[in-house]
Amino acid sequence: MAESLENPRAAQKAAPVERYREAGVDVAAGNEAVARYRDVLGEWRHPAQLDAIGGFAGVFRLPGESDTALVASTDGVGTKVLIAGELERYDGVGRDLVHHCINDILVCSARPLFFLDYLAVGKLQPDVAAQVVRSCALACRAHDCALLGGETAEMPGLYARDHFDLAGTIVGIVDVDTLPDPETVEPGDAIIGLPAVGLHTNGYSLARALVPRAEWEDRFGEGTYADALLEEHPSYYRAVRAIEAVATVKAMAHITGGGLLENVPRTLPANAKAIFEQQRWSVPPIMRELIRRGEIGVDERYRVFNMGVGYTLVVPLSDAPAALAAAPGAKVVGWIEARTGDAPQVVIHPARAA
Amino acid sequence: MAESLENPRAAQKAAPVERYREAGVDVAAGNEAVARYRDVLGEWRHPAQLDAIGGFAGVFRLPGESDTALVASTDGVGTKVLIAGELERYDGVGRDLVHHCINDILVCSARPLFFLDYLAVGKLQPDVAAQVVRSCALACRAHDCALLGGETAEMPGLYARDHFDLAGTIVGIVDVDTLPDPETVEPGDAIIGLPAVGLHTNGYSLARALVPRAEWEDRFGEGTYADALLEEHPSYYRAVRAIEAVATVKAMAHITGGGLLENVPRTLPANAKAIFEQQRWSVPPIMRELIRRGEIGVDERYRVFNMGVGYTLVVPLSDAPAALAAAPGAKVVGWIEARTGDAPQVVIHPARAA
Numbered sequence: 150m151a152e153s154l155e156n157p158r159a160a161q162k163a164a165p166v167e168r169y170r171e172a173g174v175d176v177a178a179g180n181e182a183v184a185r186y187r188d189v190l191g192e193w194r195h196p197a198q199l200d201a202i203g204g205f206a207g208v209f210r211l212p213g214e215s216d217t218a219l220v221a222s223t224d225g226v227g228t229k230v231l232i233a234g235e236l237e238r239y240d241g242v243g244r245d246l247v248h249h250c251i252n253d254i255l256v257c258s259a260r261p262l263f264f265l266d267y268l269a270v271g272k273l274q275p276d277v278a279a280q281v282v283r284s285c286a287l288a289c290r291a292h293d294c295a296l297l298g299g300e301t302a303e304m305p306g307l308y309a310r311d312h313f314d315l316a317g318t319i320v321g322i323v324d325v326d327t328l329p330d331p332e333t334v335e336p337g338d339a340i341i342g343l344p345a346v347g348l349h350t351n352g353y354s355l356a357r358a359l360v361p362r363a364e365w366e367d368r369f370g371e372g373t374y375a376d377a378l379l380e381e382h383p384s385y386y387r388a389v390r391a392i393e394a395v396a397t398v399k400a401m402a403h404i405t406g407g408g409l410l411e412n413v414p415r416t417l418p419a420n421a422k423a424i425f426e427q428q429r430w431s432v433p434p435i436m437r438e439l440i441r442r443g444e445i446g447v448d449e450r451y452r453v454f455n456m457g458v459g460y461t462l463v464v465p466l467s468d469a470p471a472a473l474a475a476a477p478g479a480k481v482v483g484w485i486e487a488r489t490g491d492a493p494q495v496v497i498h499p500a501r502a503a
Numbered sequence: 504m505a506e507s508l509e510n511p512r513a514a515q516k517a518a519p520v521e522r523y524r525e526a527g528v529d530v531a532a533g534n535e536a537v538a539r540y541r542d543v544l545g546e547w548r549h550p551a552q553l554d555a556i557g558g559f560a561g562v563f564r565l566p567g568e569s570d571t572a573l574v575a576s577t578d579g580v581g582t583k584v585l586i587a588g589e590l591e592r593y594d595g596v597g598r599d600l601v602h603h604c605i606n607d608i609l610v611c612s613a614r615p616l617f618f619l620d621y622l623a624v625g626k627l628q629p630d631v632a633a634q635v636v637r638s639c640a641l642a643c644r645a646h647d648c649a650l651l652g653g654e655t656a657e658m659p660g661l662y663a664r665d666h667f668d669l670a671g672t673i674v675g676i677v678d679v680d681t682l683p684d685p686e687t688v689e690p691g692d693a694i695i696g697l698p699a700v701g702l703h704t705n706g707y708s709l710a711r712a713l714v715p716r717a718e719w720e721d722r723f724g725e726g727t728y729a730d731a732l733l734e735e736h737p738s739y740y741r742a743v744r745a746i747e748a749v750a751t752v753k754a755m756a757h758i759t760g761g762g763l764l765e766n767v768p769r770t771l772p773a774n775a776k777a778i779f780e781q782q783r784w785s786v787p788p789i790m791r792e793l794i795r796r797g798e799i800g801v802d803e804r805y806r807v808f809n810m811g812v813g814y815t816l817v818v819p820l821s822d823a824p825a826a827l828a829a830a831p832g833a834k835v836v837g838w839i840e841a842r843t844g845d846a847p848q849v850v851i852h853p854a855r856a857a
Contacts, residue, residue, distance in 0.1 A: 173659030178627040182655055185633035193640045195617070195649030207651030209617050211565075212676065219573075223619040223654045223672060231660055263549070263563050265577040267621060267670045273532040279539035286547045295549030297561030300577045300670065301536055305527025305708055306585055307666055314661060316621045316654065318577060318672035322566065354659055 172358040203415030205256040218325050220259035224249045225316040228353040243284025248384040250319035252403040259321030263297035267316045271308030331400040331416045339469040342482030345459035347380030351406040352453045359442045377435040385460040388476035395475045396468035404455040414494035422488035428500040429482050432457040526712040557769030559610040572679050574613035578603045579670040582707040597638025602738040604673035606757040613675030615648035621670045622655045625662030685754040685770045693823040696836030699813035701734030705760040706807045713796045731789040739814040742830035749829045750822035758809040768848035779837035782854040786811040
């Protein structure tokens with residue numbers, strides 16, 4: 150579970166998620182923490198901070214500049230590292246992290262400038278650390294983003310000998326005039342979804358509770374459970390840039406912890422609601438398996454998992470065909486309707502055989 | 504222990520530190536990792552990356568700008584968090600972290616713009632998390648720096664229930680023309696030292712090995728061992744700005760893990776060596792106590808601890824009086840001599856009763 154510091158709306162909406170709590174992640178405590186952070190941040194807000202558009206990233210106007218802002222986000226890869234560490238498959242975790250960070254600032258339409266990693270270990274194994282950092286470097290390079298620095302901390306007593314944690318911070322840049330304006334979202338707009346290929350970086354505490362270590366190397370689909378669980382968190386950078394080139398993008402959301410139910414509302418105005426029809430896309434097999442094993446209810450599954458949609462863009466319906474043509478795999482996954490009163494901001498119609 | 508990604512010189516110099524290794528921190532492994540990182544980073548360097556001046560921070564020239572660079576650094580507070588967590592004293596750890604980060608980019612003379620925190624916990628306690636984030640916010644505010652965002656991750660299985668880790672990333676700005684130029688350092692220059700008040704954020708794995716939990720609340724000096732161990736990592740921002748206003752500052756170093764022996768050479772040209780006379784300043788009592796308990800040798804103590812000097816500035820001797828007058832507590836702690844061949848780049852003359 151991961152909560153943005155600046156996501157008050159998620160704090161208001163989320164109900165405790167029972168299965169997730171049984172797995173050791175307390176979503177209610179997360180929301181309580183977010184509410185407290187809001188108080189703390191209310192005490193100190195720098196005048197150069199701009200509206201954070203859903204809290205996926207922070208936006209800071211450059212000094213002396215009227216039209217350029219820096220966009221920054223810090224993230225971790227969560228307990229996916231425990232699976233990667235156990236299986237000694239380190240070459241994906243840096244890519245997962247960098248992609249996660251890139252997608253977060255992409256919600257503000259920002260272009261990445263540089264990234265810094267934080268690697269914390271119980272016992273420093275130089276070869277492992279180098280694999281992790283190389284994995285970050287390759288993902289940065291693929292986005293013309295500098296790997297500007299990082300910190301490797303060996304902390305016996307805090308981390309078990311073979312455990313590690315990985316977090317990172319990205320800084321990007323955007324013209325203030327090109328920031329998406331969610332207030333322009335209106336009924337009839339289409340919601341474009343970009344496909345998710347797996348859990349990405351969320352739901353791993355639950356997944357580890359439902360698929361025990363002993364099964365990780367068992368056959369699942371065309372590979373193993375481990376393959377499916379470690380499937381990469383994709384970067385949506387090129388797809389989004391391609392869509393922005395041909396469509397008016399009014400609002401975007403990166404579907405991470407909280408799923409469609411909590412992430413989509415973060416960038417919608419209060420008078421808009423999003424309707425999703427799940428028959429329009431497919432759910433990755435690993436999620437269907439986890440739902441089956443955990444008997445996870447409809448509401449919970451759309452909160453804990455991305456359910457096959459990794460990133461959403463709201464565009465005028467007339468722009469949708471061009472958007473779909475620009476980004477392979479993109480689908481219209483739903484639409485915007487008017488919202489009144491305290492109606493839910495996201496409605497999901499599950500497919501019959503979800 | 505903490506290693507910058509871009510500190511090849513430290514990698515060449517450090518010998519294994521026996522006591523520290525017994526405490527679970529393997530400095531040799533750290534240096535091996537740094538050497539491997541160098542290979543990784545050799546494969547991908549963004550054209551906007553500038554020379555990092557000793558690797559305390561990364562420097563990135565802003566797109567389309569000829570004269571402005573962003574300066575960024577990621578750091579953690581190390582296992583100091585284990586003491587803070589055990590004693591439930593959370594109000595200092597955020598300040599320690601923010602100050603550490605500010606000092607790191609100050610080596611490039613950068614002014615902080617914004618900071619993001621990463622808080623990872625075994626079991627999320629909203630009240631504790633809020634105290635940690637408030638501690639960050641207050642330190643940011645005192646430096647007119649935005650707390651732009653952050654990530655709180657609850658990761659059962661990776662962290663023990665009452666454990667947490669805290670890291671952060673700072674981004675600052677500097678005119679490229681005002682970056683210190685270590686190549687101007689020459690024999691006869693004075694080294695100004697700013698006083699350290701304790702361990703700051705380094706040496707805690709060793710300190711915890713030498714002062715067991717049972718003694719933390721025992722009397723030590725005017726407080727307890729806990730007070731001495733948790734003494735804050737100070738910000739040197741105002742002192743350095745005051746000195747820069749009256750003196751030509753040629754090179755600076757933030758004395759963190761690696762001590763004077765490893766941090767000072769990072770910003771010295773190869774033809775310069777630094778001579779320190781330890782009788783010129785005092786060593787904090789907690790370090791004297793740790794040295795006594797651990798029978799820590801002269802070389803090791805100057806590698807693991809700051810030994811009372813938290814930050815160094817190289818200035819022309821003629822500027823030293825003005826520099827000392829500008830910053831309370833500042834002292835001339837040494838001077839620069841010519842270096843030839845493979846002579847050590849730092850020589851320390853210990854005080855008789857160190």
